[in-house]
Amino acid sequence: MRSPKAESEDRDVIIARGDGEDELCYDFHGLKFDCGSSGGKKKKSFHPPIETHWDLHPSASGKKSNPSPVKSLLSYPFMKFRKSKSLVMILEGVRDPKEKPIVESFREMLLQEGLVPPKHDDYHTLLRFLRMRDFDMLKSKEMFQNCLNWRKEFRVDLLPKEFNFTEYNEVKKCYPHGFHGVDRFGRPVYIERIGMVDLNKLGQVTTFERFIKHHVSEQEKTLKLRYPACSLVAKRHVASTTSILDVNGVGMSNFSKPARYLFMEIQKIDSCYYPETLNKLFIINAGSGFRMLWKAVKAFLDVRTVAKIQVLGSNYLSVLLEAVEPSNLPTFLGGNCTCSDHGGCLMSDRGPWKNPEVLEMIQVVNLREEIAGKCEDVEKATEDSSTPKKVDMQTKDDDNTMSLVEQTECPGSDCACNCKSAIQKIDCLEASLGEIKNKIKTLEDALQDTKMALKEHAQHSEQPKV
Structure with a gap:
């Protein structure tokens, strides 16, 4: 007891x-x-x-x-x-x-x-x-x-x-x-x-x-x-x-x-x-x-x-x-x-x-967030491109800073457009990869056929005329 x-x-x-x-x-x-x-x-x-x-x-x-x-x-x-x-x-x-x-x-x-x-x-x-x-x-x-x-x-x-x-x-x-x-x-x-x-x-x-x-x-x-x-x-x-x-x-x-x-x-x-x-x-x-x-x-x-x-x-x-x-x-x-x-x-x-597949998902999401974050920074910079102001913004290294003047001196907001385009490319990159491989294979086959045709044409041209 x-x-x-x-x-x-x-x-x-x-x-x-x-x-x-x-x-x-x-x-x-x-x-x-x-x-x-x-x-x-x-x-x-x-x-x-x-x-x-x-x-x-x-x-x-x-x-x-x-x-x-x-x-x-x-x-x-x-x-x-x-x-x-x-x-x-x-x-x-x-x-x-x-x-x-x-x-x-x-x-x-x-x-x-x-x-x-x-x-x-x-x-x-x-x-x-x-x-x-x-x-x-x-x-x-x-x-x-x-x-x-x-x-x-x-x-x-x-x-x-x-x-x-x-x-x-x-x-x-x-x-x-x-x-x-x-x-x-x-x-x-x-x-x-x-x-x-x-x-x-x-x-x-x-x-x-x-x-x-x-x-x-x-x-x-x-x-x-x-x-x-x-x-x-x-x-x-x-x-x-x-x-x-x-x-x-x-x-x-x-x-x-x-x-x-x-x-x-x-x-x-x-x-x-x-x-x-x-x-x-x-x-x-x-x-x-x-x-x-x-x-x-x-x-x-x-x-x-x-x-x-x-x-x-x-x-x-x-x-x-x-x-x-x-x-x-x-x-x-x-x-x-x-x-x-x-x-x-x-x-x-x-x-x-x-789990490898879960890790791959997280890596993709992190990549998208990183690019989206950079796009947001660039868009904010281009909004005031007509009157550039020097604003310090932290980079990946906390001990270093960069000036937004360098980004805002480019009128036309090409950088922002490029960032948006990059996000769209990430979405379709994997889907397009298969099509690109198929096209490359088709081109390689066509190139091989062309080589064979040129070789046959060259052999035919070298034959003496009767």
């Missing part, structure tokens, strides 16, 4: 919304730092999941949304699906009519102050910061500007070129973590086995600074690749992650100074620079030791983040299965998957973002 203490340890603990405490972030020395905190004692609003208003309406899609596996997506002809308007709607989502005017006003305010680089001029990005600050534009602007400054200092956009995490496999052995499958909505599932982390070995195979760069790289990959891929497969907009944290055996002794440093640095990055990307966090196998630790850890978390966390004991499986299908849960969490071909589930990075 189990003791009351054992039963209490297995009882589920659902963390409440919070009591309206100030929103604070801390650096690794335990000091407060400014990431646009609200201050005061005003209670924060708790918005529904960020995808709530982004489902396709039946009138928009013509069919009921179905978060089915990749197989359902690939039943469509690639070109037909790629060109359809529903593809754009899936990636962009259906916008909440109450939020849309606020986001547009926020964008205009940022544009007037030159605070929206082209690559971050994105509706959903701005919406994340607004939601994090309860749609207070001034506080959202401060947070957004802090994020842009951090990205420049951290060289986030240059990480793919400058940072190569060669110790990836070794790190996974002493810090088991990774993405694995999707939840029932279609969101990516992220898993960490904190109880198996060996910080001493981690410090031997990498540095904490490099691990943090790895974490930022994964956050960027999630925004730019995992969410779009999940959206395409689920056929509805996906914009957040469901996380599972296994804390079996974790207690106060695990919260050492190195552990606090790593935890607080990652928490600062996620809260201040990647807001509103967490859908739900399930903390499982929480014993009495972790529950004591949780009281200390909770102080470092944003109030809204705490509201998304559910702390569970060892009887967690039924709750997880409500959120994630067994096929997307590793066996060590009570699911059916082993990923035996990839060295284990947390080594596989299994998900829609690994």
Whole structure:
């Protein structure tokens, strides 16, 4: 017979919304730092999941949304699906009519102050910061500007070129973590086995600074690749992650100074620079030791983040299965998957973002958006070509600028016309490729026939006349 203490340890603990405490972030020395905190004692609003208003309406899609596996997506002809308007709607989502005017006003305010680089001029990005600050534009602007400054200092956009995490496999052995499958909505599932982390070995195979760069790289990959891929497969907009944290055996002794440093640095990055990307966090196998630790850890978390966390004991499986299908849960969490071909589930990075055809779709969409963005910039420049004004505009390298005078000195807006033409060419390029190949083959055959005819004519001309 189990003791009351054992039963209490297995009882589920659902963390409440919070009591309206100030929103604070801390650096690794335990000091407060400014990431646009609200201050005061005003209670924060708790918005529904960020995808709530982004489902396709039946009138928009013509069919009921179905978060089915990749197989359902690939039943469509690639070109037909790629060109359809529903593809754009899936990636962009259906916008909440109450939020849309606020986001547009926020964008205009940022544009007037030159605070929206082209690559971050994105509706959903701005919406994340607004939601994090309860749609207070001034506080959202401060947070957004802090994020842009951090990205420049951290060289986030240059990480793919400058940072190569060669110790990836070794790190996974002493810090088991990774993405694995999707939840029932279609969101990516992220898993960490904190109880198996060996910080001493981690410090031997990498540095904490490099691990943090790895974490930022994964956050960027999630925004730019995992969410779009999940959206395409689920056929509805996906914009957040469901996380599972296994804390079996974790207690106060695990919260050492190195552990606090790593935890607080990652928490600062996620809260201040990647807001509103967490859908739900399930903390499982929480014993009495972790529950004591949780009281200390909770102080470092944003109030809204705490509201998304559910702390569970060892009887967690039924709750997880409500959120994630067994096929997307590793066996060590009570699911059916082993990923035996990839060295284990947390080594596989299994998900829609690994499907080649889905990746091809995303690449095409990104190419079209890049060209469309350049066209919009050129069109704005040509509107004022009669009275050129020198306006600095950021290029791909944040450290360099170019003048729009160079673009506006060309009257007649040839550049804008060329951009529009380029977009049209992308639409018909693949369809025309087959016809071009057929024409080339026809020309080659005709050329061969002509050569044979000329050869026969030459032989006939050389014959003596009778």
